[in-house]
Amino acid sequence: MEISIKKKQLHIGRQTKTKKAIVDILSKNCCLLHKNELIEELKKQKITPNRSTIYRELKTLEKNDFISKSTILGNDYYEILQDHHHHHIICLKCNKIESFNACKYNLIVNEIKNKIHGFAEIKNHSFELFGICNYCNKK
């Protein structure tokens, strides 16, 4: 959202229509969004930038820690970088994504560390669940 852009204005360059719209859409979505879905949302706002502009924009926003990219089952998803740690569950049939904030990493990290030998430092982790969403389950 606007606030975020202003907060890091120095690092993020000029406030263009496309940039503001992308940040706005991802902020409202608050979860992983597929690039094509993002483009669809932009279209609804009558914003139809060239593909190369979108690629460049997403890359810039990612490099400046405004958004993060995740590749799940071969597809790229984007979301606003959030303060609270969370994970995702993805439907294996329709790719619907839900986020949840349970993370027991801190509880298990010590045991894990004992099992890892070739690494000096753990920086972060990813944890995704795969399942069947309610909608696909009823079909």
Add this chain to the structure above:
Amino acid sequence: MEISIKKKQLHIGRQTKTKKAIVDILSKNCCLLHKNELIEELKKQKITPNRSTIYRELKTLEKNDFISKSTILGNDYYEILQDHHHHHIICLKCNKIESFNACKYNLIVNEIKNKIHGFAEIKNHSFELFGICNYCNKK
């Protein structure tokens, strides 16, 4: 390895030089291997199949549950499907991968289930660590 191929022979088609070599290499590696590394290993054995053959072969082996594909940080990796559940830690600098078999999923699944509302069933999960390997740490 040969055993695996014979075990599921009906599902996997003919035993070609390339197919046997791929399964053999992945069996010996016992961890995620990048497609390019796989091709390098094949080359060492003087096996240089066409790219399309490799794509087809990997797809077939994956479809028949001989191997599994993982996309990590935008790269595709392959490994032999193993009976024992395990996870990976990836070096953020050199992409070196190590596997470890600590998994506390069973301990935390119940709490996680309470936080998920739109899903009827959890099928599986992924869990990766990212860090700095000993080698890159010394540099």
Add this chain to the structure above:
DNA sequence: TTGAATGCAAAGTCTTTGCACTTCC
């Protein structure tokens, strides 16, 4: 012998890049 596997070339998809033009500060 016969159908699966392969190589090759072409096509397809996605992403990046160079350059001239436009826009924001």
Add this chain to the structure above:
DNA sequence: GGAAGTGCAAAGACTTTGCATTCAA
């Protein structure tokens, strides 16, 4: 005015496909 952002076309990287040929069973 000058640098950042954009569109367009071309190039690049990766993957798939069609078809004729080869090879395993």
